Amino acid sequence: xxxxxxxxxxxxxxxxxxxxxxxxxxxxxxxxxxxxxxxxxxxxxxxxxxxxxxxxxxxxxxxxxxxxxxxxxxxxxxxxxxxxxxxxxxxxxxxxxxxxxxxxxxxxxxxxxxxxxxxxxxxxxxxxxxxxxxxxxxxxxxxxxxxxxxxxxxxxxxxxxxxxxxxxxxxxxxxxxxxxxxxxxxxxxxxxxxxxxxxxxxxxxxxxxxxxxxxxxxxxxxxxxxxxxxxxxxxxxxxxxxxxxxxxxxxxxxxxxxxxxxxxxxxxxxxxxxxxxxxxxxxxxxxxxxxxxxxxxxxxxxxxxxxxxxxxxxxxxxxxxxxxxxxxxxxxxxxxxxxxxxxxxxxxxxxxxxxxxxxxxxxxxxxxxxxxxxxxxxxxxxxxxxxxxxxxxxxxxxxxxxxxxxxx
Ligand code: NAP
Ligand code: MG
Numbered sequence: 001x002x003x004x005x006x007x008x009x010x011x012x013x014x015x016x017x018x019x020x021x022x023x024x025x026x027x028x029x030x031x032x033x034x035x036x037x038x039x040x041x042x043x044x045x046x047x048x049x050x051x052x053x054x055x056x057x058x059x060x061x062x063x064x065x066x067x068x069x070x071x072x073x074x075x076x077x078x079x080x081x082x083x084x085x086x087x088x089x090x091x092x093x094x095x096x097x098x099x100x101x102x103x104x105x106x107x108x109x110x111x112x113x114x115x116x117x118x119x120x121x122x123x124x125x126x127x128x129x130x131x132x133x134x135x136x137x138x139x140x141x142x143x144x145x146x147x148x149x150x151x152x153x154x155x156x157x158x159x160x161x162x163x164x165x166x167x168x169x170x171x172x173x174x175x176x177x178x179x180x181x182x183x184x185x186x187x188x189x190x191x192x193x194x195x196x197x198x199x200x201x202x203x204x205x206x207x208x209x210x211x212x213x214x215x216x217x218x219x220x221x222x223x224x225x226x227x228x229x230x231x232x233x234x235x236x237x238x239x240x241x242x243x244x245x246x247x248x249x250x251x252x253x254x255x256x257x258x259x260x261x262x263x264x265x266x267x268x269x270x271x272x273x274x275x276x277x278x279x280x281x282x283x284x285x286x287x288x289x290x291x292x293x294x295x296x297x298x299x300x301x302x303x304x305x306x307x308x309x310x311x312x313x314x315x316x317x318x319x320x321x322x323x324x325x326x327x328x329x330x331x332x333x334x335x336x337x338x339x340x341x342x343x344x345x346x347x348x349x350x351x352x353x354x355x356x357x358x359x360x361x362x363x364x365x366x367x368x369x370x371x372x373x374x375x376x377x378x379x380x381x382x383x384x385x386x387x388x389x390x391x392x393x394x395x396x397x398x399x400x401x402x403x404x405x406x407x408x
Contacts, residue, residue, distance in 0.1 A: 003348050005036040006340040009332050010062045012094075012297075013042045014072030016304035017312060021322045022072040024387050029352060029394065030329060034345075039066060043094050045075045045085050053091045060101035067339060069297035070332035071098075072325070073304045095289075102291040105130055105190035107260070108272050108301050109198075109286050110279035111327055113360045116372045119278045125258035127275050128200065131268025132187045135179035138265055145172045184218055188225040189292035191262040196232065197290075197335075201239045204262040205248035218264060276301070280372045283321030286328060298331035300324030317382040319367035326356055326390070348398075355394035364389045 013019060030036065041059035048055055063069035075081055076093040099106065109128045112118070145151075151165040151174055165174060188204075195202040204222045206215035219242055226233065226240045233240060243251060245267055252261065252275075263271050276285050285301035301324060308318040330349040337345030365373060367380040381389070 002033060002035040003344050004342075005034055005333070005336060005345050006342055007068075007336065008037040008039045008066045009336050010059065010066050010069040010297075011038045011040045012059050012069060012071035012074075013040065013044055014074040014304065015044050016073075016075065016306055016309035017318065017320050018073035018300070018302075018304045018325065019044060020309070020312060021320060021325050021383065024383070025322055025326055025329060028387055028391055029326065033348060033394075033398070034333075043071070043074050045077065045081070045087065045091075048074075048091055048094070049085070049087045052088070053097070056091075056094045056097045057101065059094075060098045063098070063297055064102060064291075064295055067295050068332050068336045069295075070328050071095075071297055071299040073300060073302060075304055098297065099133065099289060102289065102295055102297070103186050104289040104291040104295070104297070105187050105194075106133060107194050107288045107290060108276060109288065110276070111284045111286060111323060111357075112279070113284065113357055113369075115361055115363070115374060115377070116280050116284065116369055117374055118280065120253060122254060122256060123278065124256045126200075127252060127255075127257045127279075128194070128198065128260045129268060129272040129275055130187075130191045130194065130260055130262040131272055132184070132263065132265050133268075134183040134187075134265065136177050136265040137175070140175050140177040142175045143173070145174065147171070179214075179217075181217075181221065184221045185225060186292040187262070188222045190290045191222075191260060192225060192229050192233070193292070193294050194288070194290045195238050195240075195260045196229075196236050197296075198260065199236055199238060200258050200260050201241070202226075202233075202260050202262065203241055203243055203248055205243045205245040205267070206264055207245050209244060215264075222262070281321065281368045283323055283366065283368045286324050286331060288331060296332070296335050298328040298335075300328050317384070319380050319386075320383045321366040321368050322383060322387060323356055323360070323366075327353065351397045352390075352394055355390050355397055358393045358397075359386065359389045362393075 013022060039062050041055055041062065043056060043059060074094045077087055077090045079090065082090050107128050107130050109126050112126060145168055148170060149168045151168065153163040153165055155161045191202060206218050208215040208219045248261065261271065282302040287299050287301040289297040305320055308320045311318050330353045333349035334346050337343065337349065363377045364381055364386060365377050366386055370377060370380050
């Protein structure tokens with residue numbers, strides 16, 4: 001008998017090889033076991049083009065309504081893609097549209113497998129990076145001075161203040177950046193929600209000793225939001241600490257992991273790639289969008305795996321790693337089960353995760369993991385073989401439980 005999922009999960013379909021994997025996962029690892037109401041949106045590039053991208057907005061609204069979404073990787077079109085798929089225009093990144101609509105923060109979380117050890121030996125648990133995705137140098141005004149100048153910052157408010165930036169004797173360069181209280185507060189709240197959801201410690205780091213006002217402002221808002229949720233954090237055993245960014249960078253190398261590290265925009269850009277590389281393959285990296293009001297959207301951190309798709313179109317088998325996409329599904333299922341109070345749904349998701357880990361740990365791996373395995377694995381498998389093996393392992397884990405119940 002299938003396990004009943006009480007409330008809907010919003011499913012966002014995508015493009016290319018990621019879409020191929022998506023359907024295999026759904027048909028072979030989800031639908032045979034779960035009676036699940038899926039609210040489906042096709043975010044494949046053709047469907048976005050046909051609806052003038054309205055489908056993306058509709059999907060974002062549905063995620064807000066139902067609280068949990070799961071998304072397949074999608075093409076963000078550029079000029080080349082416009083030609084390739086004969087599009088009306090280069091539509092905006094669906095992720096950016098959904099993130100803006102939900103006012104969300106993206107967290108990247110690695111999947112840890114015993115025989116794919118992180119490059120940093122001390123890392124035992126995931127290090128999750130939360131990157132503030134608004135403002136700073138990403139929405140800055142820059143100016144290049146080719147002659148001497150006096151540069152001032154003019155604030156047109158009731159006080160009409162002017163601040164001298166610098167008196168340039170020769171050439172130079174300037175930059176003015178900003179951020180918003182509302183955006184920083186949303187970011188802090190999303191980080192607190194996610195730390196609570198994952199039961200991991202929360203770090204926020206900046207350089208407030210140097211940037212007393214700008215970085216200091218971030219630190220202050222974080223502290224205020226943490227104070228508001230103090231009891232909840234204590235109850236969950238989640239500790240918050242503020243660290244100077246350089247101290248945090250050193251501490252993270254020495255830590256075991258199990259931390260959500262919240263970073264400002266630029267630092268988060270760097271640290272997320274650094275930590276991702278430290279954990280190995282993109283095929284083992286998941287990503288979650290969390291809104292300040294507690295809406296969750298899960299996905300794999302990788303893209304549509306374009307090169308593999310072209311092979312697939314030629315009729316060749318590919319050794320694409322579906323792990324992160326499977327974990328997007330299990331992340332959504334666990335959250336759905338938690339919100340609905342249906343423990344059997346959470347348990348199923350945990351078993352599916354275990355089945356994937358058992359598969360890899362037994363030496364059945366896709367090609368991308370081969371260089372990182374310890375002990376080394378000589379032979380890799382193709383996508384269909386990998387999924388089949390996961391299903392076998394899942395059946396085994398489910399069988400243990402049902403077998404136990406049946407004999408009782
Ligand atoms: P990609 O899909 O991340 O793949 C880049 C390379 O990484 C692949 O060619 C492959 O290397 C390896 N790789 C990534 N995921 C893998 C997996 N699951 N299993 C095995 N290998 C994996 O980036 P892309 O191919 O350059 O980008 C394609 C499209 O994805 C772009 O149109 C971009 O807009 C989109 N994209 C979407 C998202 C999203 O929706 N969240 C995120 C990023 C990019 P080898 O070729 O060496 O095997
Ligand atoms: Mg980057």
